[in-house]
Amino acid sequence: LAKSSILRQAESRDIPDTSAVTPVFVQKGEDVVLNATIADVREEDSVIWKFNETLNFVRFLPGKEPKVSDDYSGRVEFLEKYSVKLKNLQEADSGVYTVVVSGDTDKQITGYKITVQDPVSPVKLSVDSVSSSSDWCNLTVSCRAQDSHINSTFRCLNHTCSQEGGERSQGTPSAVDLHVYLSTGSIICNHSNQVSWTKDIKIIKHFCPRLAESEPTIIVTALVLGVIGIVFICILIVAAVRYFRKREKSKYKCAF
Structure with missing residues (x-):
């Protein structure tokens, strides 16, 4: 029973916890930045980037230059501290990337679930x-x-x-x-x-x-009716002014 419990624990460490990682979508052929925010790393500790918990594709070892696995040779650019840029992603690069501080025990710091997609086809x-x-x-x-x-x-x-x-x-x-x-x-x-x-x-x-023709027709009709209405009102005003002027003149003549 104890052996089976140990085996189950070992197996669980090999399975990435996708609920604790950040999903990221990348177009095929593009690059992605994997940020690692690590506050304190002891001099004797190593910092390791893992792919699907099986491949250590970047290792920052104490007192040594960072090492990149052969599978990622020429595709990794080192950024500030332990962050890296992974270049020219392909479908096979889809998976879970985690960064681990390894010392007396392993501590996962952060993780990303990368999905590489082709651009969509024309429509x-x-x-x-x-x-x-x-x-x-x-x-x-x-x-x-x-x-x-x-x-x-x-x-x-x-x-x-x-x-x-x-x-x-x-x-x-x-x-x-x-x-x-x-x-x-x-x-x-x-x-x-x-x-x-x-x-x-x-x-x-x-x-x-x-439908396209009838819309301007409606607009033109409304404009024409509006103009006719304005002209009619102006005619009424002019006629009224002339009428009252004539009345004033006739009153003036009668007074003399």
Whole structure:
């Protein structure tokens, strides 16, 4: 029983506690800074950066130059104190990075859960069908990325548009979001993950010209009516002024 307990304790030390680490997303080929905030390190202690608790990829040994494992040769830059920059990350570099002060016992200081992602693929937004009349217009669109797509319908009535279904794709990987939505007279398809994004836009009035035409007509009509109203009021004022002036003149003549 004692041996099995010791084995379980040893195994638990080999499993990174992902709840105690900071998640960081990095685009493939980019660099990441791993900060180590260590207050006091005794002269006889070592500071070790570990990858997935199995590989000591950087070791700061007492009285010696820092050592980098062969797997990370040429990819590590030493920063202030025990912080390091890890360069040109690839998918295989995804994992848990921890810094440990090793002396009489090992003490984990901080950790990062690094996820390396490819930039998202370009996205293509297409208008598949359009039906319209003088006051309404319906568009069916498809938004396609490399691994997924969305179909959605947009309905416009008297310049007010709404979306019916198909806002997000169900076929994308969990870390990738494909999203189509309505924004200020445009349909936007957005493809993104934690490190990159791309989008395609279609302007609704380019596909619903009758709606686009009727809007200026309403504005022009309102302006014309407004101008006519102002002119009519001005005519009434001028006529009233002339009328009262004539009355004043006739009164003046009668007085003499």
